[in-house]
Amino acid sequence: MTRPVALIARVFHSGLAVRLAAAAAFMLGAPALTADDAPERAGDPVYGWVLYNYYQGDAFDALTLLDVARERGGIVGHGAYPELVEGGLMLSYGMTREASDLFTRLLEETNTAENDETDSKKPRVSLTPDVRSQAWFYLGKVFYLEGEQGPAFESLQRVDADVFEESDSGLYPEWLYLRARLAMKSDAFGDNALVESLRQQLGKSGLWAHYLGYNLAMGEIAAGDVTGAQQSLNTLIADMEDEDPKEDLVAEHRALLDKSRLSLARLYLRDSRFDDALALLGAMPLDGVFSDRALFDYAVAAAGQGRMQRALDALDALSQRTLFLAWREQVPYARGYVLEQMNQPRRALNAFTQAAEHYENRGEELIIARRALTEENLMARLSFLRDSDDIITDAYGRPRVTPADFGLSEVLATEAFQQALGELNELYRMQALLAQREEQLSTFEAMLETRKIQRERRSREARYELERQQADDWVDAQNSFRTDIESALAREDAEFFMTTEQEDLKARLTKVAATLAQLPVDQNTARQRASYERMQAYFDWTVANDYGVNRWEAQKQLRELNREMEQFRNQRAAIEALISGDAEHDELARRLIRKATELQELKAQVQGALQQARGILMSRLDEALEQQSSELRRYLVASRHAQARLADHLFREGQSAEAAND
């Protein structure tokens, strides 16, 4: 009897998947609408770029960009909204734990800042009470879906009931329902009185009220109160039949109504109330989600009533259905049984023989399927919903998949299998991304290597140029010039600082002196000698007089030379430093090596997780096939027994007839 609960949970769950997508959208949309300081346009291009990716469903790229922005100092001008966006993106990307932590922190931050009147610090994000209630609600729902009941309870408790009822009348019943379900699961989350009170608040109409009614009835069955469960289901069916749901809820309403009828009919069958069961099942539509099961139960009820032809018609109708469902395996046996009860032993024997053959064949198929169970043939039996090359996922990041082989439909519908399949898909996507990044890294390596070669070539050219400049000779010349000036200064050697003109004059005077030295000292040369001495004296006086100016000029030139040489030396040092190494290149190369190592480690981790996820998935499938196999064996044995019994019966009848004839 836990089965109907599981099925209902699935129906409920599929609805939630759609609604959770809206939750992520809310996380983005609502704050922008309600916050006082939310800018109308993206105040930072990176934030706009993040939104561009998010709105297209590229959660991974958007999360990467947010991480890049954080690394570079954060997004400017949007307060904590990028974090809210990040939370929504994490939900979309299936990082529910991270998203929960983030939302909890943001909501508590707002709470603390608002409750603490002494705190003058304005909260980074100001959420209105209705948005805050919505956020707590969705957070509670995420925890509930994760099976984390404690945190789910705490989050749901923080919803402001009055505000929530006023602002979100559509979500309010769901909030009541979730609280009631938690209270039903554990006393720590509430007692029966609370459940009853929540039920009263939900009223008698609306899908959430009906879901709660159904689960309460299932709870009564689990507690052994079958009569109570029958009453509850009767009331529920009556309430649902009186209701006229909205167009978009018609299918869900009808499925729950059929499920309730089916559950009640089974309770009647259990108590041998075949008339009641037949009336209930007869009212069920033939094209509903549960019509096949209803048809089978109808056959059981008709047989119980003794209306074998009706039972046979129902079973024949079921036999015509081509889709394989594990539970329908009992139909071939049931046909034989009904024919036997109709006192048609030959047809019954034939039906049992066919049933046994069917079970044998099916059993062999299952054995082969189990032996050949690989991930590839599992995937070949599943049909994934795709958008271009990508598999489309739901709000939890799980693939949208339907079985190509309907033998898998039951196992596929289980939450655990869906989760395992979703994780496997995520891991494959990660593996593909890492392979792509590995390729990209090798491109970077090639790029850096090329740059290095080009640099080395340029370095060689620069070194050759430096050598050609004979830089050391220039340095030596500068040093010698400086030493000469310094020593002339020490000697106060005015001649050393003579200008070019003065040097020229000095040379000419020396030449005149040399000429005079070769001439006889007489009256003829006396006038020249006197003239020379006058010129020499004037020259000496000029040199002595210009000493200060000339010395300053020489020192000025020396300073300029020193400056030039300093610049020359610096440039040369810079070029030599560049030639000897490139810090930027080295840093990039180091980062590249680090990332390549990290990538390899991550690849290994993904590979390990893949093996684990694959193992879990395959073992789940194997368990399901084993379970099908054991059921088939049971039906096979029963068919063979019936076959033997009937053959024996017919043989004896034949013998009796012969004896009578004799």
Place this chain on the structure above:
Amino acid sequence: MTDFFKTLLAGACVAMMLFMSAAVHAESGTAEDSQAVAERVEDLKKKVIGLNRDLFILEEDLLFPASTQFAVFLSVDAGEFLKLDAVKLKVNGDIVASHLYTDRQVSALERGGMQRLFIGNLKTGTHEVTAFVEGIGPDNRAYKQAASLAFEKGTDTAALEIRIQDRSSDYQPMVSIVEWE
């Protein structure tokens, strides 16, 4: 007759209950494994995002150093008078980017997203950027508009935005290029 069916039904129920209880026991073991895998997968996702971030930054540092980096973004506000179809971008007379938009991309832009249309390198100095925007304008007619901007590229990263806005004064779209500081 009904006894057998009862027996069959009861047998089926018992088998189902046995199976279900076995399944519950099995579930508790594999549920822990599943939980562990789920946590592992989430942890790996976080690491992969971190690695992707580092490689994104490394790629930009390598190919588009901050001193020469030049990026062009595109935004649509609010897209009532122009259904964006295509954009072409010229820098100093050369076409450097062109893009045809899908409905999903247009919708993402109209909701406030910004597309990074181009990233490249430019040396310091004056440059001219021209954007050609095509789409379906008012009265469902094909619409083309261009906008230009001469700007000075310094030694820091430069970012421009092609802004497509609705002009309510004459119910026409307006294309402009603005520089982000």
